[in-house]
Amino acid sequence: MESTHSSAIRHTSPDHSKLLLSNLHNLYVAQDFCDIQVCVGDQVFHSHRNVLSAASSYFHAMFSGGLAEMNKEKVFIQGVDGNIFKIILEYIYSGVVLIEDITVQDLLAAADMLGLEGIVGACCSFLRQQLHPSNCIGISLYAEKHACDQLKSAAQHFIENNFSKVSQEEEFCSLSKDLLVSFLHSESLVVENEYQVFTAAMQWMLSDASQRRKHVFEVLAAIRFPLISQRQLETYIESCSDLSLKVALRKLTQDFRFDRRLPYELKTGRLKPYLFQPRKSARKNVYVIGGYTRDQGGRWSDSQSLCTVECFNTFHEQWRCIPPLRHSRSGHGVVQLHGLIYVIGGESDSLIFDNMECLDPTTNKWTMLPSMMLPRCGLGACVFEDSILVFGGWVGSEIGDTIEKYDPGLNVWSELGQMETVRYAMNVLEHQGLIYVVGGMSDMGTEMQAVESFNPVTRDWIPLASMQIKRAYAGIACLEDCLYVVGGWNEHFGALCTVERYDIEKNSWSLVTPMSTARAGASVCAVNGFLYVIGGRTSSGEFTAPSTLNSVECYDPHMDTWVMMGAMPSSRCEAGIAVM
Known part of the structure; x- marks a missing residue:
């Protein structure tokens, strides 16, 4: 029967493009139907005009734009290495490109010239993964040269987030004056304090003082001198090796010394207001997390674990509440890594x-992450490179001697090794690749004064000079390459007001001015060159349990003095602390 209706179907083969590309690659390998020879250096590549034109805007213009090469059987490519062009041809015919450390820059430059956006994008992704304090400036300049805006943005973001480390690298001193000034003006520099920005600028100046001292006022105009202590500046100027720079610095500091004595309104009238504000990304917000509270005169059993979190802005001296933990806890570990705050263990x-x-401070949301291999409280925690390490603590009914490592990339815990000396309620701090373990309680239940360093790479433990006073439940922070161990508990003296400073270079301990309030289990951190000591518990009567504190003290290491700050909204002890 003859049909009165016509029918049609449009079929799309999912494998057609893959099969076509595979066949084209076979033609390229066999050199079948080749109609063009591409000469690169001393190498000749046989290829197909239509394939090259379809893949590359450069070749499309060459073969169709009326250029001299349009009808020639042999064309010459200048400025590209033959081995690099071979990699590019392989990509054109297969869609696969091999990117390596030794070829990536030449490959990106050649692909950029030939208009191969796929290779350019792949090279940019590779370089983003390779960003390091030693190469990020070079990658940023290279990205700008080839108009790779996303790579340039990623490199500059990396520089700002790691400014202190980047400023110690050789590349930093090769920066142009204009690029240096643009970084120094950035609000996004993640620094401990403004003094770090100042010393980085001076390092750049001193690396070629004869040529750069003429730029001193332009470069240092970006430094927020009112945020740097006068004593720090005077000490630096005294040690400055270049006489002309020393004179210029004295002139600058004399101006700011006068401004410090003026009321705030007059200061901001004479100087730009931003000079009196910490950078937006500077570490200035202190997060006090969890802990326990107990009212004065209360019994031991009256203590209450806390899930609350309070944040202190050290510049404005204001407290605010943060969404609470999911689990109330005290004696836990807290670390900060890649802009997130991790709270680990406790009881x-x-x-x-x-x-x-885990808390993301940008969203103020908590997330539960994988658990440790063992439950722990009174543990020590720190960050090493891109991992979190936890040490010792109470593990069930005994003191643990293991070290666990958390890899945020893999989202897994693993055992790293064992402690040389078992302890809990100790201080743990990482500094320049070594981890310092200080004091704590021994397996005999007595306070310790022993100090050790641990190398996570070699797994070696080294005994160091002991503290002058046995202490557990102390706080610890690092300022200017010195460790400060603050307060704590001692069986004979109760809560301690004493503070010991450890000189890493000399391997020696000394006492500094004590706090006004004896306290154990306080939260301690370093911000903008000062020590902040928050909360804790103090000694009480013979028949009452120690009461928790809400007071805050601040220590200036250059003046060796303490001042009382505004009180925390709630009293707490054995809380975790992080600075963002």
Whole structure:
């Protein structure tokens, strides 16, 4: 029967493009139907005009734009290495490109010239993964040269986030004056304090003082001198090796010394207001997390674990509340890594935790993460490179001697090794690749004064000079390559007001001015060149349990003095602390 209706179907083969590309690659390998020879250096490549034109805007213009090469059987490519062009041809015919450290820059430059956006994008992604304090400036300049805006942005963001480390590298001193000034003006520099920005600028100046001292006022105009202590500046000027720069610095500091004595309104009238504000990305917000509280005169059993989190802006001296933890806890570890705050272990009502929570300060949201291999409280925690390490602590009914490592990239915990000396309620701090373990309680239940360093790479433990006073439940922070161990508990003296400073280079301890309030289990951190000591518990009567504190003290290491700050909204002890 004859049909009165016509029918049609449009079929798309999912494998057609892959098969076509495979066949084209076979033609290229066999050199079949080749109609063009591309000469690159001393190498000749047989290819197909239509394939090259379809893949590359450069070749499309060459073969169709009326250029001299349009009808020639042999064309010459200048400025590209033959081996690099071979990699590019392989990509054109297969869609696969091999990118390596030794070829990536030449490959990106050649692909940029030939208009191969796929290779350019792949090279940019590769270089983003290779960003390091030693190469990020070079990558940023290279990205700008080839108009790779996303790579340039990523490199500059890396420089700002790692400014202190980047400024110690050779590349930093090769920066142009204009690029240096643009970085020094950035609000996004992640620094401990403004003094780090100042010393980085001076390092650049001194690396070629004879040529650069003429730029001193332009470069240092970006430094927020009112945020740097006068004593620090005077000490630096005294040690400056270049006489002309020393004179210029004295002139600058004399002006600012006068401005410091003026009321705030007059200061901001004479100087730009931003000079009196910390950079937006500077570490200035202190997060005090969890802990426990106990009212004065209360019994030991009256302590209450906390899930609350309070944030202190050290510049404005204001407190605000942050969304609470999912689990109330005290005696936990807290670390900061890649802009996130991790809260690890701890205990509540004699239940020891193995879980971990993570706070994103940009969204103020908590997330539960994989648990440790063992539950721990009274542990020590720190960051090493891109991992989190936890040490010792109470593990069930005994003191743990293991070290666990958390890899945020893999989202897994693993065992790293064992402690040389078992302890809990100790201080743990990483500094320049070594981890310092200080004091704590021994397996005999007595306070310790022993100090050790641990190298996570070699797994070696080294005994160091002991503290002058045995202490556990102390706080610790690092200022200017010195460790400060603050307060703590001693069986004979109760809560301690003493503070010891450890000189890493000399391997020696000394006492500094004590706090006005004796306290154990306080939260301690370093911000903008000062020590902040928050909360804790103090000694009480013979028949009452120690009460928790809400007071805050601040220590200036250059003046060796303490001042009382505004009180925390709630009293707490054995809380975790992080600075963002």
